[in-house]
Amino acid sequence: DTEVTQTPKHLVMGMTNKKSLKCEQHMGHRAMYWYKQKAKKPPELMFVYSYEKLSINESVPSRFSPECPNSSLLNLHLHALQPEDSALYLCASSQGLGGGSQRQETQYFGPGTRLLVL
Amino acid sequence: GQQLNQSPQSMFIQEGEDVSMNCTSSSIFNTWLWYKQDPGEGPVLLIALYKAGELTSNGRLTAQFGITRKDSFLNISASIPSDVGIYFCAGPPLQNTGTASKLTFGTGTRLQVTL
Numbered sequence A: 001d002t003e004v005t006q007t008p009k010h011l012v013m014g015m016t017n018k019k020s021l022k023c024e025q026h027m028g029h030r031a032m033y034w035y036k037q038k039a040k041k042p043p044e045l046m047f048v049y050s051y052e053k054l055s056i057n058e059s060v061p062s063r064f065s066p067e068c069p070n071s072s073l074l075n076l077h078l079h080a081l082q083p084e085d086s087a088l089y090l091c092a093s094s095q096g097l098g099g100g101s102q103r104q105e106t107q108y109f110g111p112g113t114r115l116l117v118l
Numbered sequence B: 001g002q003q004l005n006q007s008p009q010s011m012f013i014q015e016g017e018d019v020s021m022n023c024t025s026s027s028i029f030n031t032w033l034w035y036k037q038d039p040g041e042g043p044v045l046l047i048a049l050y051k052a053g054e055l056t057s058n059g060r061l062t063a064q065f066g067i068t069r070k071d072s073f074l075n076i077s078a079s080i081p082s083d084v085g086i087y088f089c090a091g092p093p094l095q096n097t098g099t100a101s102k103l104t105f106g107t108g109t110r111l112q113v114t115l
Helices: none
Strands: A004-007 A010-013 A019-025 A031-037 A044-052 A053-057 A064-070 A073-079 A087-094 A113-117 B003-007 B012-013 B019-025 B032-037 B044-049 B055-060 B061-065 B069-075 B085-091 B109-114
Touching: A010 A087, A019 A087, A031 A073, A044 A073, A044 B019, A064 B003, A073 B003, A113 B069, B003 B044, B003 B085, B012 B019, B019 B085, B019 B109, B032 B061, B032 B069, B044 B055, B044 B061, B044 B069, B069 B085
Parallel strands: A010 A113, B012 B109
Antiparallel strands: A004 A019, A019 A073, A031 A044, A031 A087, A044 A053, A064 A073, A087 A113, B003 B019, B019 B069, B032 B044, B032 B085, B055 B061, B061 B069, B085 B109
8 A cells, every 4th residue: 555645635725824734644654745846847845754753844934834743644734825835735755764775765645735825 | 966857858649659758867866766747646656766777667667777877767668648647757865864865856758648
């Protein structure tokens, strides 16, 4: 099973709204990722959680706030977004490094949340 | 930092034709990943390559890890309409540290198949 699920599939929000994106995996992976993707571009890394701790923040604005409640779940809290934040938001997971195997770096993606900020 | 260049950028082919695309880097990679992305969906892992010179197939797809470790190739045989999408190569940079890896993505190859 290599499934990562994301909810909601689509989200429309105003600039004053607060919303959350959710991601879940049951592969026993210990690393989880948030990416932002604009049309016709490759995904851009936002955050990485490793063993439930934030290990990488790619200088993302504070209006995006990640949270990892447990090893299977990853949330992205959104507040006071701008129209330019409209994009496809992708979650991914990998086994996590530390065991000496390259396969642990292979990332599996969820279906994404299409976000529109008005 | 490292960048991955994919070519061609886009291609139109007829159903039944074979397709070849490649990914090149100025630096060495130890892993090459090939993903396909349909519009509005997340990337789906097609093939993962872990060893220089490795040739791996997945149905009509075949990918190779270049012997120099600076390139990789993806071939699709007998294309069908559902092959339409964007194909990305990706790999973790050698300087990944800690317990989670960053991926460097290629620029993508957009494939369109006509009947």
